[in-house]
Amino acid sequence: QVQLVESGGGLVQAGGSLRLSCAASGSTFSINVMGWYRQAPGKQRELVAAITSGGTTNYADSVKGRFTISRDNAKKVVYLQMNSLKPEDTAVYYCNAATGVLPYWGKGTLVTVSS
Numbered sequence: 001q002v003q004l005v006e007s008g009g010g011l012v013q014a015g016g017s018l019r020l021s022c023a024a025s026g027s028t029f030s031i032n033v034m035g036w037y038r039q040a041p042g043k044q045r046e047l048v049a050a051i052t053s054g055g056t057t058n059y060a061d062s063v064k065g066r067f068t069i070s071r072d073n074a075k076k077v078v079y080l081q082m083n084s085l086k087p088e089d090t091a092v093y094y095c096n097a098a099t100g101v102l103p104y105w106g107k108g109t110l111v112t113v114s115s
Contacts, residue, residue, distance in 0.1 A: 002026045002104040004095045009109030012085055016113070020080040022095030022106060030099040034071060034078045038091035038111075045094070049080060063089075085113045 008020040024031065035050030049069035050058045057069055068081040078095065090113050095106040 002028060002031060002097050002099065004097055004104055004106035006093065006095045006106045006109040009093060009111045011112045011114065014085060014087055014113055014115050016085050017081070017083045018085065018111060020082070020093055020095075020109060020111075022078045022080075024076045024078070024097060027099075028076050028097075030101070031097045032100055033098040035096045035098070036069065036078075036080045037094045037096055038089075039094070039108075040088075040091040043091075048093070050096075051078065082111070085111075087113045087115045089113050 003025045005023045006020060008018060010018060012018055033050050033052050036048040037045050038048050039045040048060050048063055049067055051069045051071050059067060066084045071078045090111060092108040092110050094108045097104040
């Protein structure tokens, strides 16, 4: 079992920045890839960014150059630095851990970007 707790969401003006954090606990040794997904009202959940245990990253085209994913393996925390935020980035952001057997999800943190 893996538990994930997100933090760092909130309200920010367009052009601003936020940093999301996801703290993992439990059987973290089984995690291969950690990622951030988001779901806007009326839309499907989509991948924002992911990072492997080796540090390889992957980003959605819509956030490339603006968002950066990183991880602190010692602290078991994954971060999502979000810069140059746009109103279309407004969504609930979910942390995900892929273990190769089961995916685990956090409860989500709301990010609202005002224009």
